[in-house]
Amino acid sequence: QKEVEQDPGPLSVPEGAIVSLNCTYSNSAFQYFMWYRQYSRKGPELLMYTYSSGNKEDGRFTAQVDKSSKYISLFIRDSQPSDSATYLCAMNTGNQFYFGTGTSLTVIP
Amino acid sequence: EAQVTQNPRYLITVTGKKLTVTCSQNMNHEYMSWYRQDPGLGLRQIYYSMNVEVTDKGDVPEGYKVSRKEKRNFPLILESPSPNQTSLYFCASSLSWPLSEQFFGPGTRLTVL
Numbered sequence: 001q002k003e004v005e006q007d008p009g010p011l012s013v014p015e016g017a018i019v020s021l022n023c024t025y026s027n028s029a030f031q032y033f034m035w036y037r038q039y040s041r042k043g044p045e046l047l048m049y050t051y052s053s054g055n056k057e058d059g060r061f062t063a064q065v066d067k068s069s070k071y072i073s074l075f076i077r078d079s080q081p082s083d084s085a086t087y088l089c090a091m092n093t094g095n096q097f098y099f100g101t102g103t104s105l106t107v108i109p
Numbered sequence: 110e111a112q113v114t115q116n117p118r119y120l121i122t123v124t125g126k127k128l129t130v131t132c133s134q135n136m137n138h139e140y141m142s143w144y145r146q147d148p149g150l151g152l153r154q155i156y157y158s159m160n161v162e163v164t165d166k167g168d169v170p171e172g173y174k175v176s177r178k179e180k181r182n183f184p185l186i187l188e189s190p191s192p193n194q195t196s197l198y199f200c201a202s203s204l205s206w207p208l209s210e211q212f213f214g215p216g217t218r219l220t221v222l
Binding site for chain 2: 041045
């Protein structure tokens with residue numbers, strides 16, 4: 001079983017839609033939870049991170065962590081064509097990082 | 110400009126020919142790491158370094174070596190590359206760990222024939 005599972009999509013939504021991206025994990029030792037965005041032919045860039053259960057909001061993005069269910073989500077409100085990218089969830093324990101396989105998102109104008 | 114640089118960006122080589130991919134950061138970061146990215150497998154950590162002269166294995170270290178002699182540089186060495194090491198490689202650095210943001214380089218696409 002993989003440490004982190006993420007639905008690869010692809011996901012295609014109209015502009016303005018609410019997008020929900022999800023990951024599940026198996027290792028209860030994971031302490032910190034992150035979401036990265038990766039544009040084509042680029043390295044990933046950090047969108048958000050959190051370390052506790054609950055919600056964290058940053059502009060149009062909300063990260064949600066449910067440690068009891070080992071489930072994390074990223075919500076994107078009012079999605080824009082510029083949000084079209086691959087979204088990677090990531091987690092770490094100590095010094096090691098574990099990434100999901102990424103979900104490819106396309107926002108159609 | 111604060112950045113992580115990798116060289117080369119593209120490399121095609123043959124089985125068994127030793128190669129080095131360089132990584133350098135100009136942000137005075139303590140933590141550096143190498144990842145490989147493969148379709149269906151995502152990003153997997155190869156090695157990481159918490160500071161100079163301190164390195165440790167990630168999830169998939171087999172067939173790779175690293176060294177951290179200087180704070181800014183973290184080269185990835187493939188002593189005897191094999192076709193299963195064909196991948197997209199990323200170097201990353203962060204000021205500290207685990208909460209500090211990781212900055213990723215532009216990637217190195219390696220093909221081993």
